[in-house]
Every structure is written in C-alpha cells, then in structure tokens.
Amino acid sequence: MKIAYARTSTVEQVAGLEAQERDLRALNVDKLFTERISSKAIHRPQLEAAIDYLREGDVLIVTKLDRLARSVEDFVKINRRVMDKGASIQVLALNLDTSTASGKLTMNMFVAIAEFERDLMLERQREGIATAKSEGKFKGRVPTAARQIDKIKELKAAGKSVPEIMAETGVSRASVFRLLKEAAANG
DSSP: OEEEEEEESSTTOHHHHHHHHHHHHTTTOSEEEEEEOOTTOSOOHHHHHHHHHOOTTOEEEESSGGGTOSSHHHHHHHHHHHHHTTOEEEETTTTEETTSHHHHHHHHHHHHHHHHHHHHHHHHHHHHHHHHHHTTOOOOOOOTGGGGHHHHHHHHHTTOOHHHHHHHHOOOHHHHHHHHHHHHHTO
C-alpha cells in the first residue's frame, strides 16, 4: 500500500499543505495523513498514525524530505521505525526510495546535507543579528502585549476593569498590570 504524509509548520501555510495533498493524491495513495504542526514538535500525531498504519511492503511517501524529518537523528529514528515494519520511505522531490541500498545511502546523504544547510543558515542569521545589534539597528521584536499599551491605557482611563481589558485586548492579567505599572512610572 501507498501511505502518504503531508505537513506544514503553521496553519497559515494552507496553500503549501494543499499542494502536497494534490501531489500525493495524484499518486493514488491508499491513505493520506496530514497535519499542521512544527517539525520541532516533540509529538506529531499524524506522523505517528502514518507509521503505525504501515505494514510489511508498504511505502511511506512524502513530497519533500523536510516534511518528514528535521535532522539526521530524526530521520534515522523515523527510518528505523519504518524499516522495522518492513516498509520503506519515498521522497518525491528527490526521486528517492529507501527500499534500495543506493536509495538508503543517497537519502542519508541528503538528510545530512539538509541539516548542514539549516545549521549554516542559522549561523548566518545569528551573525547578522549580532552585527545589526552592534550597529544599533536590531532591537528584537516588540512584545505582543506591549504593542497594545495605548489601547490598554485608553481602556483603563475609560474606567474598565483589568478583566474587561484582558477580554478586549487578549493580553494576560500579569501583562496588563505590568504595562500599566510601567506606563505610570514613565509618566
């Protein structure tokens, strides 16, 4: 059987998930598991369900390698579980299949290269942030609650209670008190 797995990191990536589903359905897969969850999540319920569903001779198909695994270690664990079931992994974008010796070798090389590229990207990002900070150009993101300080002050001035301010702004109780205290201290 052909078992497919599609994943996007956020709920905003609807088009990306739809594209994966379209490509996988075009293969006439027998079962499709999808989820919107970060690959950093410790538990990916639909990936677990897909692996549990596998039987001997089945193929777990994904469109891209990064939809399945986030690192070499993660891929090795997933691949071991799939192999223990007598199944294999196929990655469409790379035209790779772990059912062959050369496919296994190539897949492991691609996983290592992808992890290396991600590490390099993060390193460049850290260097860029450090440079921007040293030049006074990087301040980091403004905390979400702090973006609403004007609205919070306005509501408080209008006589609203803290629970009412919380309900209207979505800001936590502690943040409302902290922001009001900071605003009072700053005049």
